[in-house]
Amino acid sequence: MLSYIKMSRKELESEIKELGIEYEQFKSRGLQLDMSRGKPGVDQLDLSMAMLTDMELIQNPKSANGADCRNYGILDGIIECKELFARLLEVGAKNIIVGGNSSLNLMYDYIAQCMIHGAGSAPWASLGKIKFACPVPGYDRHFTICESLGIEMINVPMLEDGPDMDILQELIKDSSVKGMFCVPKYSNPEGKTFSAETVRRIAALKPAASDFRVIWDNAYCVHDLYETGDKLLNIFEAAKEYGNEDIFIEVASTSKISFPGAGVAAIAASDNNIAAIKKRMSAQIIGYDKLNMLRHARFFKDERGVKEHMKKHAAILKPKFEAVLSAFEKELSSLEIATWLKPNGGYFISLNVMDGCAKRVVELCRQAGVVLTPAGATYPYGKDPKDSNIRIAPTYPPVSELKTAVALLCICVRIACAERILNDKVEKVKKIYNKNH
Amino acid sequence: MLSYIKMSRKELESEIKELGIEYEQFKSRGLQLDMSRGKPGVDQLDLSMAMLTDMELIQNPKSANGADCRNYGILDGIIECKELFARLLEVGAKNIIVGGNSSLNLMYDYIAQCMIHGAGSAPWASLGKIKFACPVPGYDRHFTICESLGIEMINVPMLEDGPDMDILQELIKDSSVKGMFCVPKYSNPEGKTFSAETVRRIAALKPAASDFRVIWDNAYCVHDLYETGDKLLNIFEAAKEYGNEDIFIEVASTSKISFPGAGVAAIAASDNNIAAIKKRMSAQIIGYDKLNMLRHARFFKDERGVKEHMKKHAAILKPKFEAVLSAFEKELSSLEIATWLKPNGGYFISLNVMDGCAKRVVELCRQAGVVLTPAGATYPYGKDPKDSNIRIAPTYPPVSELKTAVALLCICVRIACAERILNDKVEKVKKIYNKNH
Numbered sequence: 001m002l003s004y005i006k007m008s009r010k011e012l013e014s015e016i017k018e019l020g021i022e023y024e025q026f027k028s029r030g031l032q033l034d035m036s037r038g039k040p041g042v043d044q045l046d047l048s049m050a051m052l053t054d055m056e057l058i059q060n061p062k063s064a065n066g067a068d069c070r071n072y073g074i075l076d077g078i079i080e081c082k083e084l085f086a087r088l089l090e091v092g093a094k095n096i097i098v099g100g101n102s103s104l105n106l107m108y109d110y111i112a113q114c115m116i117h118g119a120g121s122a123p124w125a126s127l128g129k130i131k132f133a134c135p136v137p138g139y140d141r142h143f144t145i146c147e148s149l150g151i152e153m154i155n156v157p158m159l160e161d162g163p164d165m166d167i168l169q170e171l172i173k174d175s176s177v178k179g180m181f182c183v184p185k186y187s188n189p190e191g192k193t194f195s196a197e198t199v200r201r202i203a204a205l206k207p208a209a210s211d212f213r214v215i216w217d218n219a220y221c222v223h224d225l226y227e228t229g230d231k232l233l234n235i236f237e238a239a240k241e242y243g244n245e246d247i248f249i250e251v252a253s254t255s256k257i258s259f260p261g262a263g264v265a266a267i268a269a270s271d272n273n274i275a276a277i278k279k280r281m282s283a284q285i286i287g288y289d290k291l292n293m294l295r296h297a298r299f300f301k302d303e304r305g306v307k308e309h310m311k312k313h314a315a316i317l318k319p320k321f322e323a324v325l326s327a328f329e330k331e332l333s334s335l336e337i338a339t340w341l342k343p344n345g346g347y348f349i350s351l352n353v354m355d356g357c358a359k360r361v362v363e364l365c366r367q368a369g370v371v372l373t374p375a376g377a378t379y380p381y382g383k384d385p386k387d388s389n390i391r392i393a394p395t396y397p398p399v400s401e402l403k404t405a406v407a408l409l410c411i412c413v414r415i416a417c418a419e420r421i422l423n424d425k426v427e428k429v430k431k432i433y434n435k436n437h
Numbered sequence: 438m439l440s441y442i443k444m445s446r447k448e449l450e451s452e453i454k455e456l457g458i459e460y461e462q463f464k465s466r467g468l469q470l471d472m473s474r475g476k477p478g479v480d481q482l483d484l485s486m487a488m489l490t491d492m493e494l495i496q497n498p499k500s501a502n503g504a505d506c507r508n509y510g511i512l513d514g515i516i517e518c519k520e521l522f523a524r525l526l527e528v529g530a531k532n533i534i535v536g537g538n539s540s541l542n543l544m545y546d547y548i549a550q551c552m553i554h555g556a557g558s559a560p561w562a563s564l565g566k567i568k569f570a571c572p573v574p575g576y577d578r579h580f581t582i583c584e585s586l587g588i589e590m591i592n593v594p595m596l597e598d599g600p601d602m603d604i605l606q607e608l609i610k611d612s613s614v615k616g617m618f619c620v621p622k623y624s625n626p627e628g629k630t631f632s633a634e635t636v637r638r639i640a641a642l643k644p645a646a647s648d649f650r651v652i653w654d655n656a657y658c659v660h661d662l663y664e665t666g667d668k669l670l671n672i673f674e675a676a677k678e679y680g681n682e683d684i685f686i687e688v689a690s691t692s693k694i695s696f697p698g699a700g701v702a703a704i705a706a707s708d709n710n711i712a713a714i715k716k717r718m719s720a721q722i723i724g725y726d727k728l729n730m731l732r733h734a735r736f737f738k739d740e741r742g743v744k745e746h747m748k749k750h751a752a753i754l755k756p757k758f759e760a761v762l763s764a765f766e767k768e769l770s771s772l773e774i775a776t777w778l779k780p781n782g783g784y785f786i787s788l789n790v791m792d793g794c795a796k797r798v799v800e801l802c803r804q805a806g807v808v809l810t811p812a813g814a815t816y817p818y819g820k821d822p823k824d825s826n827i828r829i830a831p832t833y834p835p836v837s838e839l840k841t842a843v844a845l846l847c848i849c850v851r852i853a854c855a856e857r858i859l860n861d862k863v864e865k866v867k868k869i870y871n872k873n874h
Contacts, residue, residue: 037509045498045507052498052728053490061482061489070482072474072697100537101726108721116552116562116586125553125562141723148720149553260509262728283585284545286578289538289726291489291699 003336004414004421012422019415023368026408031369033405038188038347039396040256040313041320047312048258051299057291069290075281076274077266078290080297085266087303088221089252090234095268097277100288103253103265107181107215108145110249110267113280114178115149119211120246120276124151124178133171133180135163137350137378137389139188142181142217146380151178153380158187161195165202175208179215185232186220189378189391190350191343193230203238205247216250222310223256224345225318236268245270254296256347257306257313264289264296320394324349324406331410337417349392350378357416358387364412370405440773441851441858449859456852460805463845468806470842475625475784476833477693477750478757484749485695488736494728506727512718513711514703515727517734522703524740525658526689527671532705534714537725540690540702544618544652545582547686547704550717551615552586556648557683557713561588561615570608570617572600574787574815574826576625579618579654583817588615590817595627599635605642612645616652622669623657626815626828627787628780630667640675642684653687659747660693661782662755673705682707691733693784694743694750701733757831761786761843768847774854786829787815794853795824801849807842 007015061070063078076082077098086093099106115125124130131152134143138158146153154171156163163182171177184194194202202214216235224230239245248270254263267277300306325342328351332338338353353361358375365372373391376382392409394402444452498507500515513519514535523530536543552562561567568589571580575595583590591608593600600619608614621631631639639651653672661667676682685707691700704714737743762779765788769775775790790798795812802809810828813819829846831839 039509042505045505049495052494053492055490057489058486068479068482070696070699072476072692102722105722112549112553112721116549123562125560141720144720148717255509259507259728261724262507262726280585283578283581284549285539285542287539287698289699289729291696292726292729 001334003334004418005336007421009422009425012418012425016415016418016422019411019418022411023364023408023415026411027368029369031404031408033369033397033401034371035393035397035402035405036371036373037396038256038393040260041316041396041398043316044313044395045259047309048299051258051295054295054298056298057295061291061294063290063294067290069294072286074287074290075285076278077288078293078297081264081293082266084297084300084302084306085252085268088306089218089250089266089268091236091250091268095236095270095274097267097269097274097281098288098293099265099267101253101255101261101263101265101292103217103219103251103255104141106251106265106267107142107217109284110215110277111145111149111151113277114211114213117280119213120272121211124211127176129176131174131177133163133168133177134380135180135182135187136380137189137384137391138181139183139217140373140377142215143380145181155380155385156180158190158192160192162192162198162202165198169201169205172205172207172209172212177207178209178211179213181215181217183217183219184235185218185230186223186343186346188219188346189348189389190341191346191348192341193232193344196233199233199235200238203235203244204242205244207247212247214248216248218250218252219256220346221252222306223313223347224310225314225321226344230344236270246272249273257309258296258299262292264293317395319399320402321349323399323402324392324394327403327406327410331407332413335414335417338413347393347395349394351390351392351413352388353390353413354417354420355386355388357413357420358384358390360416360419361390361409361412364415365409368408368412370408372409438771440771441855442773444858446859446862449855449862453852453855453859456848456855459848460801460845460852463848464805466806468841468845470806470834470838471808472830472834472839472842473808473810474833475693475830477697478753478833478835480753481750481832482696484746485736488695488732491732491735493735494732498728498731500727500731504727506731509723511724511727512722513715514725515730515734518701518703518730521734521737521739521743522689522705525743526655526687526703526705528673528687528705532673532707532711534704534706534711534718535725535730536702536704538692538698538700538702538729540654540656540688540692541578543688543702543704544579544654546721547652547714548582548586548588550714551648551650554717556650557709558648561648564613566613568611568614570600570605570614571817572617572619572624573817574626574821574828575618576620576654577810577814579652580817582618592817592822593617595624595629597629598632599629599639602635602638606638609642609644609646609649614644615646615648616650618652618654620654620656621672622655622667623660623780623783625656625783626785626826627778628783628785629778630669630781633670636670636672637675640672640681641679642681644684649684651685653685655687655689656693657783658689659743660750660784661747662751662758663781667781673707683709686710694746695733695736699729701730754832756836757839758786760836760839761829761831764840764843764847768844769850772851772854775850784830784832786831788827788829788850789825790827790850791854791857792823792825794850794857795821795827797853797856798827798846798849801852802846805845805849807845809846
């Protein structure tokens with residue numbers, strides 16, 4: 001196929017007309033497909049069902065250290081679950097707090113605590129305007145936490161190997177910049193993994209704010225699609241060299257290992273931070289759901305059990321990612337209107353269309369029955385300055401539905417971009433005409 | 438037995454000596470008993486075990502409205518669980534949010550939200566010193582929430598039928614008084630239920646603070662010990678008459694119905710408050726554990742199922758409460774050194790010993806191997822101004838152990854009070870002596 005950029009006005013008009021016919025055919029099918037959220041598919045959920053009728057839970061509902069998991073007690077989680085997360089995140093078990101069902105909840109609570117109590121210094125709520133650096137595109141729910149707590153967000157572009165560290169290092173000279181959320185492995189939405197050099201530079205940060213915090217959302221720590229997954233440097237080991245361990249709050253969960261919403265989440269942090277978090281938690285809760293912790297610990301047994309389990313997830317997800325990528329390759333690659341990366345894991349594919357076209361693409365899809373993540377959602381305040389990024393969540397629909405949805409998506413991308421190029425050409429002619437008259 | 442008050446110095450000395458021998462006998466037994474926290478006993482936990490291997494959860498993990506409870510979605514809880522709490526709390530299902538495993542967590546988050554966002558007005562954290570009225574004796578964890586968030590606590594004595602409303606009505610004329618926690622049914626620790634008149638007076642409160650909130654912790658709403666339990670007036674119905682529904686945030690949980698820490702908690706609130714809480718929650722979490730909600734909804738089926746289940750709890754708990762009360766009756770009633778109430782439900786018996794003796798009693802028990810709730814814990818800042826109140830939690834130990842623990846407790850009460858009276862007599866004599874010389 002010819003690049004749209006190189007097409008004449010006439011060629012573009014004819015292309016748009018043909019695409020319009022294809023689009024209307026899709027529309028007439030009355031599709032109802034959803035690629036908006038990073039939800040596991042039903043077959044992935046089925047992988048963990050044995051956990052729900054674990055007879056051992058009845059015969060012996062006690063944790064390895066003897067605590068009855070059916071009763072009150074143990075603020076920071078049962079030992080076997082701590083150890084499981086400790087191995088997955090490569091930290092000591094004493095540096096783990098096992099929480100409830102949601103790492104988002106742990107992150108929100110951590111930042112809310114910083115607002116009320118501060119992070120070793122004055123309460124953030126007492127400091128007037130405070131700011132967070134936000135690698136973009138990023139995870140909308142991180143932005144929502146900041147926005148809901150009145151934290152101003154400043155975009156930091158994602159480069160190939162993580163956030164633009166030169167910009168970040170400049171930003172943190174401002175002591176009102178208090179932190180940053182990031183997804184260092186298989187980033188949401190681009191699927192990038194921070195390089196060792198980037199991790200080291202983050203580990204070495206010397207922010208003006210002594211109470212600066214990086215929320216290291218390691219949501220996809222074991223979520224490889226291929227045998228050799230990306231390797232992420234251990235942030236705590238890297239930070240230790242610079243005496244910077246207190247800057248990092250790492251979270252993870254089994255939401256996309258066992259069940260989203262019925263899994264187990266955890267925090268990994270330095271000794272100082274664990275103590276501070278436990279102190280706040282002791283006013284907030286008596287303890288999280290230990291039966292669910294026990295269910296998980298017994299089902300997965302150990303780190304190896306989790307990794308074997310994740311291979312089953314990968315086997316289900318690989319064809320889905322590949323269906324999207326091969327459609328992009330086939331339908332979009334030569335047109336010079338869109339770019340994308342091939343992630344080695346995680347839950348998303350990030351599609352960058354021509355500037356100013358993302359909203360139109362999402363709207364065209366919506367009108368034909370395919371729901372995508374709203375354009376702009378991958379940026380703070382829902383504002384993608386280039387209106388270019390679209391997050392594709394290929395995990396939930398079955399492959400057949402996914403193929404249909406992506407076929408439509410490609411048509412919508414082509415329509416929106418062809419229209420845009422054509423429009424630009426017309427505007428350009430108009431301008432020349434106006435200049436000459 | 439003779440009242441200690443009427444005993445001579447000599448009689449007291451001989452009594453203390455005899456009690457000391459009994460005490461040493463207990464001490465030599467190396468007891469390790471715990472009556473400190475309101476934990477269900479193992480036989481109570483066994484009542485709900487079938488829930489943990491519910492095969493239907495595997496065959497059909499969907500909620501009544503079709504949502505797959507294993508996946509993301511539904512911020513405010515599945516409909517069948519909402520309906521269950523709605524019936525138990527006598528409100529509409531639309532006025533229920535089903536949360537995680539902990540009503541304490543829901544309360545903390547609500548107050549933390551008030552600190553950060555306010556309750557329809559300025560953020561509480563921005564207002565300088567704010568205060569809560571605290572019915573005393575009360576629940577230590579309510580006080581801990583206030584203390585951890587820097588809310589000043591003001592004692593309001595509990596009368597026979599609830600907090601002293603005259604004092605409360607006076608207090609709320611101060612607009613910095615922003616709220617009150619209370620346990621209106623089978624109060625912690627006294628087991629009192631607020632009378633209809635008290636509920637109506639609370640419902641009619643006209644606080645100076647427009648953002649005043651009462652946290653109506655209905656922890657023991659179905660926790661009757663006898664067929665005819667206490668009746669608590671519906672706070673929302675009462676408040677409606679005064680246009681006061683927005684003042685009340687009610688919480689409850691199945692912690693002492695199914696499993697503490699692995700149960701389900703809920704909030705009941707006005708339409709306005711439900712909307713405000715959901716708005717904050719949408720930044721905090723994607724949704725709570727719906728599989729555990731489904732487990733509970735299917736196990737209990739409906740309100741009647743819960744009430745039948747609670748009769749089984751009552752059958753286990755009644756002998757425990759009665760063991761404590763009959764020991765008090767037998768060992769303490771004629772001595773004029775202690776008073777207590779006989780609760781019709783809940784989890785505690787509140788023992789008031791002679792002023793200045795509670796700490797000593799708890800310490801004597803501790804030294805002989807019986808752990809009680811720390812004296813003072815039932816008051817804000819851990820300070821019982823009279824050093825008189827001791828919270829007895831009779832639910833966890835088996836009856837035989839409980840009897841041993843209470844026998845020791847009675848001896849410790851007698852020792853501490855006899856010593857006190859004797860000491861007072863000596864001091865009095867000293868004073869007279871000093872006056873005459």
